[in-house]
Amino acid sequence: MxxxxxxxxxxxxxxxxxxxxxxxxxxxxxxxxxxxxxxxxxxxxxxxxxxxxxxxxxxxxxxxxxxxxxxxxxxxxxxxxxxxxxxITNRKKIEESVERIDRLTSLGELTAALAHEIRNPLSGIKMSAQILNKRLTSHLKASEQNLFEAIIKETDRLDLLITDLLNFSKPRIPKFQIIDVFEILNRALLFSDKKIREKNTIVSINNDIDESQVYFDKGQLLQIFLNIISNSLDAIDTEGGLKISVEKLVYKNDACICVSFEDNGCGIDKENINRIFDPFFTTKESGTGLGLSVVHKLATSNNGNIEIESIESVGTIVKVYLPKYRGEINEY
Ligand SMILES: Nc1ncnc2c1ncn2[C@@H]1O[C@H](COP(=O)(O)OP(=O)(O)OP(=O)(O)O)[C@@H](O)[C@H]1O
Ligand SMILES: [Mg+2]
CATH class of the missing domain: 3.30.450 (Beta-Lactamase)
Incomplete structure (x- = not known):
């Protein structure tokens, strides 16, 4: 040879x-x-x-x-x-997603059980604090009153976290209805208003459609938008920008509306981009890492989808695909 x-x-x-x-x-x-x-x-x-x-x-x-x-x-x-x-790239990708589903399933079961166990004693703590606060209110100094308020506020925060955990592990079956994307989008922006003003973020909405109805669970769509906006606001410096565009397109052969959120924030590290939908993956000190995994679950269980593209130090685009109502086909 x-x-x-x-x-x-x-x-x-x-x-x-x-x-x-x-x-x-x-x-x-x-x-x-x-x-x-x-x-x-x-x-x-x-x-x-x-x-x-x-x-x-x-x-x-x-x-x-x-x-x-x-x-x-x-x-x-x-x-x-x-x-x-x-x-064998495609085969590997399928193997990886099956592994991920397995991981998520067992994690989901554990999380659901844990969240249930925590929720009951937590509501007991909150109720007791509220009662004590009421009974003692006339005897309390301002600093003591603040301590009571802190207990109640922190239990509310934990309760929210548990709601996220439960949503992640056992998402509610969507209640499909015909809804207007802009109604939910405006509501999400209103809820985020405080953070938007604190950061002086310039938010713009680009509407490229004449008919903005989608077939989706109202509460779940609000939750999706809130999580995505919150992530963008976390990522951008003060005076950054968030561009929201709404357009009509065909996604996987079906007519849908795509809402994209483009920020000019810190972007996502190449090494992390494959992990952002994993539960508990976070790069933030006080993040839970559940936001995007819940968003992904909600989007797919409503027959939609979410895609993220990002360049580190340049910004991130999150695209949410929302199915349009297609008459009887949607009923099943
Ligand atoms: N628009 C964005 N710009 C930059 N990084 C982002 C953006 N959106 C998500 N990320 C990255 O993805 C990670 C996961 O996001 P996710 O919303 O799941 O969790 P989180 O925001 O860290 O915590 P929380 O559960 O409170 O939402 C974030 O910690 C961040 O590193
Ligand atoms: Mg988040």
């Missing part, structure tokens, strides 16, 4: 070109190939491995199943090594 490549087909050349730069000095794919071919010759047997690469142009993950086997002539003599590549 002379160590030369004798022949390769178009598919092999396409795959190799996808994962390496032609001017690269020591490309990973070539190092792996040389190592695997040597191993095949040393062992006089086939070798198979799955390797991860980043596509050269898009930087997206590519998984290749690489098999090297001995090539023999008619008298059984070894005359070379044959190498085959199989792009």
């Amino acid at each position: 002379c160590g030369k490549i004798r022949n390769y087909n178009d598919a092999a050349s396409d795959i190799i070109e996808r994962v390496m730069c032609l001017n690269e000095k020591n490309p990973k794919i070539i190092k792996i190939l040389v190592m695997q071919i040597n191993e095949t010759i040393d062992r006089m047997d086939s070798v198979n491995r799955i390797e991860h690469f980043n596509e050269y142009n898009t930087k997206e993950s590519v998984y290749l199943d690489i098999t090297t086997a001995l090539m023999r002539n008619s008298s059984g003599e070894c005359i070379g090594v044959i190498c085959s590549f199989n792009d």
